[in-house]
Amino acid sequence: MIPTAPLPTLTPEQVVDGQLRAYNAKDIDSFMDYWALDARIYQHPDTLLASGADEIRARHVVRFREPNVHGRLLHRVAVGATVVDHEVVTRTFADGPGTVEVIGIYEVLAGRISRAWFASGAPVLA
Structure with missing residues (x-):
């Protein structure tokens, strides 16, 4: 599903909260609604992990x-x-x-996540 209209009535904090709720629900269509078509995801600081909605979707379908x-x-x-x-x-x-501590830094423009950077600690196995 391709994101449709921007979500200008949502604050950047609400956009990030919405994508986290969709992530936890494993709802890929709802999750993608919060991302811009040309969004990019990086491992902090500058290692590109996914570029564009198709790559972001594919990465999260697996996750x-x-x-x-x-x-x-x-x-x-x-x-x-x-x-x-x-x-x-x-x-x-x-x-x-197991678990892993993560810091996510999101840039929200026009009601969608345009770029995100993630820094992760070491996984702790259960």
């Missing part, structure tokens, strides 16, 4: 197949168009299930 995937928000701060989340993400890693 949503993990039975335990879930992001638990610890703290969020928003300044202008930038939202920073500190989360603990539960995942299934190559060595088994």
Whole structure:
């Protein structure tokens, strides 16, 4: 599903919250509604992981197949168009299930996430 109209009535914080709720619901269509068509995702600071809605969708379709995937928000701060989340993400890693601390930095323009950078700690296996 391709994102349709911008979400200008939502604040950047609400946009990021919406995509986190969709992530936790494993609802790929709703998740993609919060991303711009030309959005880019980086491993902080500048390693490109996905460019454009098609690559972002493909990356998350695979992630949503993990039975335990879930992001638990610890703290969020928003300044202008930038939202920073500190989360603990539960995942299934190559060595088994566990958690990882993640900082997500989101740039929200015209009601959609245009760029995101993620910094992750070391996975902690269950």
